[in-house]
Amino acid sequence: MATSSPAADINLIARFLAHEQIQDLSQAPPTDCIVLCGSAILHCAETVFSALEKNPNLARTLVICGGIGHSTKHLYTTVAQSPRYAALLPEIQARPESRVLDTIFERVYDRASIARAGCTILIEDQSTNCGANAMETRKILEAHSIPTPESFIIVQDPTMSIRTLAAFRKTYEDISPPPTFTACPTFMPEMRMLEGKLEYVTARGVDPSGLWELGRFCDLVVGEIPRLRDDPQGYGPKGRGFIEHVEIPGEVEEAWTRLESGMAGGRVRLAS
Incomplete structure (x- = not known):
């Protein structure tokens, strides 16, 4: 696997x-x-x-x-x-x-x-x-x-x-x-593992010092998927009705499950 x-x-x-x-x-x-x-x-x-x-x-x-x-x-x-x-x-x-x-x-x-x-x-x-x-x-x-x-x-x-x-x-x-x-999000945030820790990859002229604190960024990414789901707990038509239906790809859900299961104290572990 x-x-x-x-x-x-x-x-x-x-x-x-x-x-x-x-x-x-x-x-x-x-x-x-x-x-x-x-x-x-x-x-x-x-x-x-x-x-x-x-x-x-x-x-x-x-x-x-x-x-x-x-x-x-x-x-x-x-x-x-x-x-x-x-x-x-x-x-x-x-x-x-x-x-x-x-x-x-x-x-x-x-x-x-x-x-x-x-x-x-x-x-x-x-x-x-x-x-x-x-x-x-x-x-x-x-x-x-x-x-x-x-x-x-x-x-x-x-x-x-x-x-x-x-x-x-x-x-x-x-x-x-x-x-x-x-x-137009203006840039695509990207991370890499270096010596067992997560860090930003600098791209397209974006200064990492002006980005999210690493833990907060991980929390935002993981926390967004439940909001997007079209189920009773989500923001879609079957839930709170704030947004139109958003189709979440299976590979995204799988990645979310892996991250969510690895969270410690409500936060993604920043070191492997």
């Missing part, structure tokens, strides 16, 4: 969760709406802001969404530890995630020129989870009399990308024909 390492299992699940449909946002075709979901992984926001600086016509509308939720403290910590953004910390403390990202957008990037070029920038600061990201995005677009976009690019933390996409599809399920939703 073939064996699998924790790193291989985590990478398999992480690829599924990221659901990468756009690899390079700057080369993507123009879309009606980019939705940037609040996250402690600033690479996601940096990718969006840089792409819009390069091509302000990439999106007719940008929605930066995110209120104050369970992971907002991690965003404050990331800003505080960043040489590029640490000076902004007094401005962003206790602010919603979308306002934090918009402060970075305004202070570090040419937000004003992007807006002048015709990109409408909206800030949604009430949502506290990915289902609310979708619902509040629809509300704010409608409140600003923006017609239902025919195409969306959803930029979300890779560990929540496929669930967020499913939440948006659920939110717009009453629209016919439905909008096209495309996932």
Whole structure:
């Protein structure tokens, strides 16, 4: 029987969760709406802001969404530890995630020129989870009399990308024909085993110091699969009804079972 390492299992699940449909946002075709979901992984926001600086016509509308939720403290910590953004910390403390990202957008990037070029920038600061990201995005677009976009690019933390996409599809399920939703997690997290321990593999210009603490990343990856399941405990139509049905491949479930069985104290063991 073939064996699998924790790193291989985590990478398999992480690829599924990221659901990468756009690899390079700057080369993507123009879309009606980019939705940037609040996250402690600033690479996601940096990718969006840089792409819009390069091509302000990439999106007719940008929605930066995110209120104050369970992971907002991690965003404050990331800003505080960043040489590029640490000076902004007094401005962003206790602010919603979308306002934090918009402060970075305004202070570090040419937000004003992007807006002048015709990109409408909206800030949604009430949502506290990915289902609310979708619902509040629809509300704010409608409140600003923006017609239902025919195409969306959803930029979300890779560990929540496929669930967020499913939440948006659920939110717009009453629209016919439905909008096209495309996932852009901006990068694919990857791990390897080195001397019996897990570590990040640096890829595509992503600084590992700006990523999740290793244990937290493993917990997020393992914890996401039960949420995606379409069963009474999951978020799908047969459960809490937050997202559309997501088909989880058998190999992903097998990897999840191996990791879950190897968890110690509620956390994936970081050494073999």
